[in-house]
Amino acid sequence: MGDYVIETNQLTKLYVGNKGCQDITIQVPKGNVYGFLGPNGAGKSTFVRTLLGLIKSTSGTGTILGHPISSLESRKKVGYLPELFRYPDWMTGRQLLQFHSEMCQLNSKQQKVRIEELLDLVGLHNRGDERISGYSKGMQQRIGIACALVSDPEVIFLDEPTSALDPIGRKEVRELIRDLQMKGKTIFLNSHLLSEVETICNHVAIINKGRLIVQGDWRELSSIETQVEITLSGIENLSFGSMSEMVLDSEKIRTEKSKESWRLTLKEEESIPELISALTAQQGKLYQLVRQTQNLEDIFMYWINRQEEAEHVANR
Amino acid sequence: MWPIARLTIKEIIYKRVFLVIFLMSLALLIFYGIGTYYAQGQVANMNRGPMGALAQGFMSTQFYGMGLYFAAFITSLLAIFSSVGSISKEIESRQIDPMMARPISRASFVMGRFVGLSILMVSYSAFLFLGITAVNQFLGNQLKVVVSMSQILQAGSLFVLQSIIIVAVALFFSTRWSTLNSGIVLIMLYVTSMLGGFIEQLGGITEIKQMLNFGIVTSLLFPVDTIFRTMTISLFESADDPISMATQGIFGSASAPSTGMLIYIGLYGVVALLFAIRSFQKRDL
Structure with a gap:
């Protein structure tokens, strides 16, 4: 596995009309918060869903924690909060966490302890027995984060984790991400919110029109x-x-x-x-x-413009 | 597989779908019981003429067969509606993403759904079958069809098999198409199967080969009606009886399906389930 928990080699998922993501080669170092940046529709979620085996790659390879992305082993120590998250709303928050603990093969004793820990962690301790249908959007996002952490994962994919949260909620999620990083977890943060990525990410990759433009240490990227x-x-x-x-x-x-x-x-x-x-x-x-010091927006625009200029020249 | 099976069962129970259906079915059984009770009184009066014995035989199997036919109809519709969306709806709403990001294989997911839905459908169809049978046996008097315990067990097994086959096919459709499309196609198949069953029975009596062939083709396409006809044969012991149509009416069976057909039905369910697994494994979520 080496120092990288996620590695891809020209991973490609193309839909009809050549939409999707193409030839993405990245290395995500262990214990980092890795920001995966791009405008809406750039192919970020497609890439994450390909990594998690939800959609089949067209070509290329990838590993998570040393296991090929198509294998079950690659998902054993992985947590995932989808962008358009929806959970069975007839369940209570506690039932949802219990169901996911069962899927992660936690025994009943481990389940009890873990569920209480997570409800505490996301501030839903007193609301765990309420149905998810009665949760606000912010609460649903919190229970989604708790769900992603059920298996005590080593790699956590968060797809737009603060999109439904108010400023206080966003701050709490940022703190949570930092805490997880302190515990040695690797967080793959999919976001189009530059300020969010800039605040918490050590490594950044920028994707546009399905192609990786650049990736690397945020400090190195900032000295363009x-x-x-x-x-x-x-x-x-x-x-x-x-x-x-x-x-x-x-x-x-x-x-x-x-x-x-x-x-x-x-x-x-x-x-x-x-x-x-x-x-x-x-x-x-x-x-x-x-x-x-250039902010991420400058860097982002710099690389996006550079790619578009290169495409313009190539098409002339 | 088991967490998915448990989720499937819990979902239907928590949404109170099953409770409502159970209460409605209970009401149906009560109406059926009242109908049977009053009808058997009238049959007792009819039983005095020279054709009395035949009329009694006709009325008893007709009443019992009719009850079972509509019970099978309700069970089949329930099996269709509870299964067609069980995968496609999850994909459409993206609820499946957090589940399939877990270390669970796609085959386990489909099997979990199949087991969960089958447990529910077997319980429900057994309840309805036994309810209709109990009404006939305990309230029937003049309409009572004499059946042994082994006949009830055999017929009951065939009765529940119908919904299991439907669940397997519905899951296959659900892995490929939207909930609406799957539902429409499955209902069309079911109606075709029923229609084919009636035409085949008429063909058997009138000895019109084309009608028989039509029934055979529809049985091969969707053999649910054939299972029902096999069940009535095992219950009424009427296989290849020339007067079975006269005694059972349109809900009975004039010709018994061959052993080959029974093996085909078993394989049909297994292949539908394997296709569902294969199709789900290959598709993008």
Whole structure:
């Protein structure tokens, strides 16, 4: 199994009209929160459902915890909260958890302990004996999360886990995900909510139009461009045109008295000291230089645009 | 398999579907009992003429056969309606996703559904069969059909077999088509089977080969009516009796299905179930 709990090699599921997901190769490191990002309809849920054996792959291979995705073993230590979750609404929350414990072959003693733990964990301890049909959407999502955790899984697939929750509920789920990670669990988080992924994920994969665009450590992905914000004075008619080998893009943000603030996109990290030298050589007074960290939205758009540009060029 | 079988049983019990059906069936048995009670009084008066014995025989088997026929009809409809959506509805609503993401094979899921539904249907059809039989035996007097315990057991087994075959076929359809489509196709098959059964019986009496062949084809297509006819033969001991139509009316059987047909019926159910498993294993959820 190595260090990766989920590995796929060109995993493909294509529907009529070539929709679905294509040639997805990913490695999910153990003990991480892995964000699987993409716009609606990008193929995220199709990929997860293929991994879980709910739909058959068209081609490619994949393993979960070292077992091929089509095998029952691959699902033994896996929990899953589907995106469009629906549970038998004639059941009570407790009955639902009991049913899933039976499916996971927990004995009756283990079932009792686990069900109480989980109802406590998702804040439904006093509502466990109510029918699911009487639950609010948020409560249904909580019982869904409890259900996903019944077998004390090593890998947990959460497909849009906070979509029906209010801000407090979202915060609680984020905390729950962090707690699970602390316990060594691997969480595969499917989401189109960038802020959510940005807050809790260590690793991110971006998918668009069924194809994987990029994956990797979030910190590494965030350094796709070196961007700095500088505040300086003392240079008249400041222009970065003469520094085109190190400054790729420049944008004036504001002017306060004699001070000008600029946001600069540099060629590489090494361009920062070169930029400082060039500015001081022009007698500029540098008041501030702040390296900008790109948020996930920037990264997401950067990669999406890059793919679309590449497709545009290829189609010309 | 067992958690799915238990879920299937619990679902129907919790939704109170079965309770309502049980109460309605009880009402049906009460009406049938009242009808039988008053009819047997009239038959006692008819029994004085020269044709009395024949008329009594006709009325008794007709009453009992009619009761069983409509009991079989209700049981079959219940088997159809409780089974056709048991997989397709789960797929349509995506309720199946969290279940199938568990370490449970698709064959186990289908078997679990089959076992759960079969337990319910066997219980219900046994209740209805015994209810109709009890009415005939204890309230029938002049309409009572003399049957031994072994005949009741044999006929009862065939009676419950009808719903098991329907469940197996319904599960197969449910793995392939939507609930609505499966329901329509299955009801059409059932009606075709009933129609074929009547035509075959008439063909047997009139000795019209084409009518007999039509019945045989429909029996091969969906052998539920054949099971019913076999049951009446075992109950009324009327196999290949030339006057059976006269004594049993249209609910009886004028010609007994061959042993080959009985083996075919058994294989039909097994193959339908295997097809259901295979079809469910191959499909996307």
